Amino acid sequence: MEPMPKWADLVLVPVVGLVLAFIVSGLMIIATGHDPKEAVKLMVEGSVGSTYAWGFTLYYATNFIFTGLAVAVAFHAAMFNIGGEGQAALGGLGVALVCLFIPWPHWTLALLGATAAGAAFGALWATLPAWLQARRGSHIVITTIMFNFIAAALLNYVLVNVLRPAGAMDPATAKFPEATHLPALSDWLNAIGIPFAARTPANVTLFIALIACVLVYLLIWRTRLGFEIRSLGKSEPAAVYGGISPVKIIMISMMLSGGLAGLMAINNVMGEAERLVLNSVEGAGFIGIAVALMGRSHPIGILFAALLFGALYQGGAELGLWTQIPRELVIVIQALVILFTGALDQMIRMFVGKLFAMRRKAEV
Amino acid sequence: MTLMKSFLGAAATLALSAGMALAEPAIIFDLGGKFDKSFNEAAYNGAKKWADETGGSFKEIEMQSEAQREQALRRLAEAGSNPVVMTGFAFGSVLGEVAPDYPETDFVIIDMVVDQPNVTSVVFTEHEGSYLVGYMAAQTSKTNTVGFIGGMDIPLIRRFACGYAQGAKAANPDTTVIANMTGTTPAAWNDPVKGGELTKAQISQGADVVYAAAGGTGVGVLQAAADAGALSIGVDSNQNGMHPGKVLTSMMKRVDVAVYDAFTRGTEQPGGFSVLNLASNGVGYAMDENNADLVSDELQATVDAVADKIIAGEITVHDYMSDESCPALSF
Numbered sequence: 063m064e065p066m067p068k069w070a071d072l073v074l075v076p077v078v079g080l081v082l083a084f085i086v087s088g089l090m091i092i093a094t095g096h097d098p099k100e101a102v103k104l105m106v107e108g109s110v111g112s113t114y115a116w117g118f119t120l121y122y123a124t125n126f127i128f129t130g131l132a133v134a135v136a137f138h139a140a141m142f143n144i145g146g147e148g149q150a151a152l153g154g155l156g157v158a159l160v161c162l163f164i165p166w167p168h169w170t171l172a173l174l175g176a177t178a179a180g181a182a183f184g185a186l187w188a189t190l191p192a193w194l195q196a197r198r199g200s201h202i203v204i205t206t207i208m209f210n211f212i213a214a215a216l217l218n219y220v221l222v223n224v225l226r227p228a229g230a231m232d233p234a235t236a237k238f239p240e241a242t243h244l245p246a247l248s249d250w251l252n253a254i255g256i257p258f259a260a261r262t263p264a265n266v267t268l269f270i271a272l273i274a275c276v277l278v279y280l281l282i283w284r285t286r287l288g289f290e291i292r293s294l295g296k297s298e299p300a301a302v303y304g305g306i307s308p309v310k311i312i313m314i315s316m317m318l319s320g321g322l323a324g325l326m327a328i329n330n331v332m333g334e335a336e337r338l339v340l341n342s343v344e345g346a347g348f349i350g351i352a353v354a355l356m357g358r359s360h361p362i363g364i365l366f367a368a369l370l371f372g373a374l375y376q377g378g379a380e381l382g383l384w385t386q387i388p389r390e391l392v393i394v395i396q397a398l399v400i401l402f403t404g405a406l407d408q409m410i411r412m413f414v415g416k417l418f419a420m421r422r423k424a425e426v
Numbered sequence: 427m428t429l430m431k432s433f434l435g436a437a438a439t440l441a442l443s444a445g446m447a448l449a450e451p452a453i454i455f456d457l458g459g460k461f462d463k464s465f466n467e468a469a470y471n472g473a474k475k476w477a478d479e480t481g482g483s484f485k486e487i488e489m490q491s492e493a494q495r496e497q498a499l500r501r502l503a504e505a506g507s508n509p510v511v512m513t514g515f516a517f518g519s520v521l522g523e524v525a526p527d528y529p530e531t532d533f534v535i536i537d538m539v540v541d542q543p544n545v546t547s548v549v550f551t552e553h554e555g556s557y558l559v560g561y562m563a564a565q566t567s568k569t570n571t572v573g574f575i576g577g578m579d580i581p582l583i584r585r586f587a588c589g590y591a592q593g594a595k596a597a598n599p600d601t602t603v604i605a606n607m608t609g610t611t612p613a614a615w616n617d618p619v620k621g622g623e624l625t626k627a628q629i630s631q632g633a634d635v636v637y638a639a640a641g642g643t644g645v646g647v648l649q650a651a652a653d654a655g656a657l658s659i660g661v662d663s664n665q666n667g668m669h670p671g672k673v674l675t676s677m678m679k680r681v682d683v684a685v686y687d688a689f690t691r692g693t694e695q696p697g698g699f700s701v702l703n704l705a706s707n708g709v710g711y712a713m714d715e716n717n718a719d720l721v722s723d724e725l726q727a728t729v730d731a732v733a734d735k736i737i738a739g740e741i742t743v744h745d746y747m748s749d750e751s752c753p754a755l756s757f
Contacts, residue, residue: 118497218610229581237519261500261504334496335493335496382487383498
């Protein structure tokens with residue numbers, strides 16, 4: 063591949079991918095007989111045009127930061143964890159159990175407890191696939207995706223038969239007690255004088271997500287364990303030669319990954335719904351893969367990619383709400399963005415690389 | 427898609443004036459989708475009838491997942507839609523939280539009672555309607571075996587099953603009622619393949635009339651019954667025309683009327699809860715040219731007499747949801 067300046071690799075390639083995705087999306091909207099300009103306007107206004115819109119965009123972005131970091135940590139160890147969906151679902155179960163059955167005196171303590179429980183349940187769900195990979199060589203992609211289905215079935219069972227309050231028809235837990243309700247982002251921002259729309263789901267979990275970004279950065283690039291994870295990811299024989307145990311690193315990195323995915327539950331289960339419903343993850347586990355790919359597995363990249371996908375997700379919801387554009391098309395638009403920024407990333411990089419090579423030759 | 431196109435003119439003008447247009451009614455369809463040929467579609471038909479008659483427009487949302495309900499509700503209320511109508515019990519707990527935040531908005535929920543000053547709840551006496559179609563099923567059955575296929579296993583659907591079994595037993599005490607549920611999650615509202623398999627299983631057990639109370643899943647039930655030469659009974663909407671001559675009747679639950687009425691009342695909802703029953707034509711059975719040959723005049727007269735007795739209070743149909751038990755059927 064042709065070498066190119068770092069800024070082109072980090073910024074230009076994703077932007078070109080995005081532009082291509084939007085062009086194809088626009089063509090599809092025209093093909094269904096709608097006006098793409100109106101659609102774009104609606105999506106942009108609906109996702110970043112007001113503090114109300116930001117309240118939703120930041121909420122979704124918080125989800126995607128956690129799942130994006132989860133995928134990224136595993137990536138560094140050359141593990142492709144596509145089980146974020148199941149791990150986040152299990153994290154939700156952990157959070158729900160802690161919130162429902164422990165009488166917390168204050169939300170700060172409940173948040174600590176829920177953080178621990180969400181991470182523990184998510185990590186636990188990643189342990190078995192990790193062990194199967196490390197010890198038995200069962201491919202992590204296969205096992206984690208299968209564990210997504212097992213997690214969905216398990217949550218089905220638990221919500222329908224165990225945690226559903228007596229007499230309720232909806233398979234969901236009871237509402238969490240008042241003391242576990244997290245303050246909304248608007249509460250804090252309004253308190254310090256910044257006007258922000260109330261009744262939006264963004265909550266203090268956003269700050270935990272930002273802290274997680276910093277911690278993941280420190281872990282991967284500033285600790286011995288992070289070095290071992292990256293070594294294993296770059297070359298297993300070299301890592302073994304250097305005295306690194308692949309089994310240990312695979313287990314640790316996958317558990318960290320599952321734990322990060324599980325942390326997402328404090329945002330969507332504890333922060334937003336305040337009870338555990340079926341299907342609470344809503345595909346965030348899979349979007350995390352795209353976020354990690356686009357963010358180059360770096361916390362800063364993930365932060366921006368998560369914001370972009372949060373805006374897309376919210377903008378897509380607005381599109382579904384206010385236009386007759388069929389809901390399937392909204393999913394197609396989101397998929398195109400994933401396709402161009404994630405899957406076709408290398409193709410675009412090749413083209414951009416060639417362009418830079420041509421320019422260099424012209425200069426010579 | 428063709429329908430989408432036909433709305434296009436209206437949609438284009440509607441789409442972006444959305445934020446400003448005040449007091450435009452809105453409807454939210456629950457999982458299963460707008461065109462489930464049954465529950466949600468009945469609601470849609472009611473809304474469409476209102477729009478056709480008044481020339482008004484309404485906003486609509488189809489739920490894509492369980493976790494979206496609150497956002498959809500809040501979004502519509504924020505945008506000034508009024509009244510906001512939603513179909514399905516699953517909105518109950520969410521609405522209980524959202525409604526107090528928007529005291530100026532009128533909410534209407536179908537199939538569930540939510541006790542808030544600005545919420546109007548509409549419930550149906552499905553057991554009465556089901557009793558009538560159960561009666562017809564048992565009178566028509568040659569094998570003395572009738573089937574019931576429910577969607578999600580919840581008390582509401584057991585109410586259908588229980589009324590149906592009572593009707594069947596009343597018509598013929600020797601009737602065997604086979605009852606199955608499609609699943610325990612909302613996915614059971616939209617699983618026609620499993621509905622078809624359950625139907626085949628019931629037919630192989632001797633059932634020759636199968637009643638589907640399963641939303642979109644019922645499409646598979648009616649299809650499988652028609653394929654196997656058995657009769658079926660549709661639900662919520664009039665489904666007689668889906669397989670002419672193969673669908674005995676449909677248990678009409680006039681969700682369309684409920685939605686139409688709610689839209690017509692606009693911002694002057696009565697609050698509290700209303701019960702649409704046999705007496706008010708909220709439930710009933712469907713007769714048209716598609717099933718005229720299947721239901722004899724004699725049978726129709728008998729069923730109408732039974733209906734009159736229920737309305738007069740001479741026959742009491744046990745409501746499963748009153749005590750979570752059923753005298754005619756064990757689950």
